[in-house]
Amino acid sequence: MSGLSRFLSVLRCFTEAKANWTVPELAEAIVVPASTVYRTVRELVAQGFLEPSTEAHYRLGSAFIEFDRMIRLTDPLVKVGSPLLRDLVAEVRHPCVAVLARLYGDRVICAADERYDGAELPTSYERGRPMPLTRGATSKTILSQLPGRRLKRLLADADADAPAKLSGELAAIRKRGHCITRGEVDKGLVGIAVPVSNAELAISASLSLVVSDATLDERLERRLVLLLVSAADLLSQALRRLA
Amino acid sequence: MSGLSRFLSVLRCFTEAKANWTVPELAEAIVVPASTVYRTVRELVAQGFLEPSTEAHYRLGSAFIEFDRMIRLTDPLVKVGSPLLRDLVAEVRHPCVAVLARLYGDRVICAADERYDGAELPTSYERGRPMPLTRGATSKTILSQLPGRRLKRLLADADADAPAKLSGELAAIRKRGHCITRGEVDKGLVGIAVPVSNAELAISASLSLVVSDATLDERLERRLVLLLVSAADLLSQALRRLA
DNA sequence: CAATAAATTATCAAAAAACGAGAATTTGAT
DNA sequence: ATCAAATTCTCGTTTTTTGATAATTTATTG
Structure with a gap:
């Protein structure tokens, strides 16, 4: 896994059925070591694509709302x-x-x-x-x-x-x-x-x-x-x- | 530049003021060689974050609409x-x-x-x-x-x-x-x-x-x-x- | 339909970053 | 303050990215 797909494999886990994930859960789901997923999640949070939720869980972040607005506008x-x-x-x-x-x-x-x-x-x-x-x-x-x-x-x-x-x-x-x-x-x-x-x-x-x-x-x-x-x-x- | 920020530096160029970019324009704006930006844009297009627009131009892609829906739902x-x-x-x-x-x-x-x-x-x-x-x-x-x-x-x-x-x-x-x-x-x-x-x-x-x-x-x-x-x-x- | 220009992809060696296992640290809840 | 869990850090190794250039594809125009 490399480049963007590394991040997408994490983001695509967030679905209607399961919208809250811990890092160990994500690591198991996409079969990647936890230490790597921690780093990936950290970057996604920094850019607003994920945000911290219930303790140790993450959910999709507001950056998507921001970009969606840009689409509506442009x-x-x-x-x-x-x-x-x-x-x-x-x-x-x-x-x-x-x-x-x-x-x-x-x-x-x-x-x-x-x-x-x-x-x-x-x-x-x-x-x-x-x-x-x-x-x-x-x-x-x-x-x-x-x-x-x-x-x-x-x-x-x-x-x-x-x-x-x-x-x-x-x-x-x-x-x-x-x-x-x-x-x-x-x-x-x-x-x-x-x-x-x-x-x-x-x-x-x-x-x-x-x-x-x-x-x-x-x-x-x-x-x-x-x-x-x-x-x-x-x-x-x-x-x-x-x- | 590395990891996610490489992609975000491209995506953040797409604004209300300028919603359509060619690769050479992007390359100049973020000061990165065109061959690199071509590769970055290709990945973004593959994941739906950008899409081809007027000849040789790109605009924000529907993946943002998809993730925005997921936020509205979850x-x-x-x-x-x-x-x-x-x-x-x-x-x-x-x-x-x-x-x-x-x-x-x-x-x-x-x-x-x-x-x-x-x-x-x-x-x-x-x-x-x-x-x-x-x-x-x-x-x-x-x-x-x-x-x-x-x-x-x-x-x-x-x-x-x-x-x-x-x-x-x-x-x-x-x-x-x-x-x-x-x-x-x-x-x-x-x-x-x-x-x-x-x-x-x-x-x-x-x-x-x-x-x-x-x-x-x-x-x-x-x-x-x-x-x-x-x-x-x-x-x-x-x-x-x-x- | 060929000729041409522009856009895009492929190549490849050097440089940089990601990887991952484990240790160290921080955080949050008592 | 203590403890457990979450998270970050470390670092040698492996893998990817990078960017100049060449090759190819695509679109246009005569």
Whole structure:
């Protein structure tokens, strides 16, 4: 282990299931001598990525909150997209969650979200949560925009026969301009997504709405697609202005 | 330069003023050979802390969004405090910003905030923004809770004669249980803060309200102090339940 | 599609830092 | 003050990082 990965192997231990670690616990988990982990943890604490918690335990530190703010302030997709999600959800006037997502390594991450006021949809999509690459309208719509070589490499790593399974569907998304999937990510929920891209800023993302399958009729579906397309258009324009 | 600081010297370049960097620019800014910075940037990109942007430029990466989510899900102060801020602001029924802040190295950082619906207060306090250690009710209230030795060391690094200037004021906060400052951070704004602490979780924080000086009369001030004290009490109880 | 410029990665020997086992020290709770 | 646990320190050894340069890849433009 070396360089950054030495630190990440520690940071990645901090999960929702176990958010508090002692040094000996960390040492055992990542199979590294305690004296080394003490040194690593000391550096992480010094930089604010970890902080002391209950005696001898550590938790994630506020540096992440600081850098997250910097992203909210400077990332074009987040900065331009967040207010737009608010408007979109208001126009929808129906329980839903709006999501702006982008590629994140070999997964997709939600970079901004907005819930319709009071909507209690049990959706997996929430800001900062990595999601599967090949399931759901949000992810597939992102994949549909990737250049061939990049897509191929990505899918090869994910799943040997993914390219074959997906290529038809991705072509359909490119043709139709949107993607609708039912229950692929969360049972009983429908995802409707449209592409958002800006080559200059190296952004290929998707804008999507998640609604309950039960409350979605054809008429509403058509309306949501139209709203999404128009919102994505505004977003793309705003991004072009930034570039 | 070595270890983590090598990576941080790159990440700290990404600011609101300049959020996009090329490798040669970074190399010049931190005075390190380009070939070294290329390697450093590559590692940061691989871990998601940077991502490619406009041709040959880089911006902060989504890993920060991911870790920030983990903090929102697991940090006791943020997790318990956020819903409480919402309730507090609703009860205030007056333009204000509620802030939950904690110590962050030699500064104070806002870990959660909530604006009264539609309030346009031009306050500096916002989630993730580091603030000065010795100015404003929010910071002073945190300082007032620190053990003597820690406080001394902290103030010595900040300002040679800070201990003398502040000790009286901090004692007063400990006695009264709250702190009110006018225009110390933002002109025309008043900060009202109460301590939030839990020794078991190693939390010493403050809960505060920022309101416009012009709209604050004595009667309102008393009400806000009472609301804060009661909210802080609820928060402390909830934290004790977690510990 | 070739030509060109720019960005990025690879190479490799010298220099520096990390490693890890154990000792020494600090810290925190009685 | 005492004790146990946590943390830092020490230091020879091993491993990585470093940085100048060369090689390669990538993107652009005629």
